Amino acid sequence: MGWLYMHRLHMDGHPTPKAYLDAQFTYSRKYEDGSTYAMRVLDSACVGNRVWYGAARVERSGQDSYVIALVCLVRWNPRDKEGLHLGYKDMEESMGPCEAECPERILRLLTPTTNEHALEWRRRCRDRLRLRSRSIEDGMHIRLTEPLTFTDGHVGSDFIVVKKGASLSFRPASGLGRYRIRNFRDLAYEVVPQLKVHRTVFVAPSVTPA
Incomplete structure (x- = not known):
C-alpha cells in the first residue's frame, strides 16, 4: 500500500x-x-x-x-x-x-x-x-568494525569514550580532536581491554622490641 x-x-x-x-x-x-x-x-x-x-x-x-x-x-x-x-x-x-x-x-x-x-x-x-543495551562507560576504548571518515578528513576506528551525563563524544585513541558519532549505539564495535597499572603499596617492616 x-x-x-x-x-x-x-x-x-x-x-x-x-x-x-x-x-x-x-x-x-x-x-x-x-x-x-x-x-x-x-x-x-x-x-x-x-x-x-x-x-x-x-x-x-x-x-x-x-x-x-x-x-x-x-x-x-x-x-x-x-x-x-x-x-x-x-x-x-x-x-x-x-x-x-x-x-x-x-x-x-x-x-x-x-x-x-x-x-x-x-x-x-x-x-x-x-x-x-550495551553499557558505555567514560574512558572506554572502543574499536569500530568499520572505520569512519569525518568532515575534517580524519579516518579512524579506535576511540576513547568521553561521557558526560547522557552526552557522548569520542576522541581518537591516538591523536587529538573530539568527535560526535551519529547513531553510535547501533554500530558494531568491540571494547579494547586497557592495561591498568595499580599503585604499589609498600608495607613498613615490623619492628621487634629489643
Missing part, C-alpha cells in the same frame, strides 16, 4: 498519530457468508513520530487467533500549509520492513510464526535491541 495523507480534522478526534493508528487497526468485520475477521491492537509505540510499531491480535472465524507485528511509516506535520498533517504507509512484518526499532515489550506479545520475512525482521529488531 502507498502513502495515505489526511487533514488532522479527518483523524476522528485522535490527537496523535499513535492514537489514530491504534484505532485504525482495531476493528471487526462480518461478511455475507457469516464469517468474521477482527483485529485488535494490544500495544503500540510511535518511535519519534516517524515509525509506528504495533502488536495486533488477528481473529478469523474457525481459526485460532494469533498476534502479528504491524509497522507504519509516519509523517506528522500538524502545521502543514497544505493540510497534509498526517501521512502513513502501513506494512505487516511478513513484508520484511526495513525499519527495525520495535520495542521489546511489543516483540514479546507476538506469537510464533514460520514466515521467513517475519522471522528475519524479528531477528533484526532483537539484534538492534542487544546493540543498544
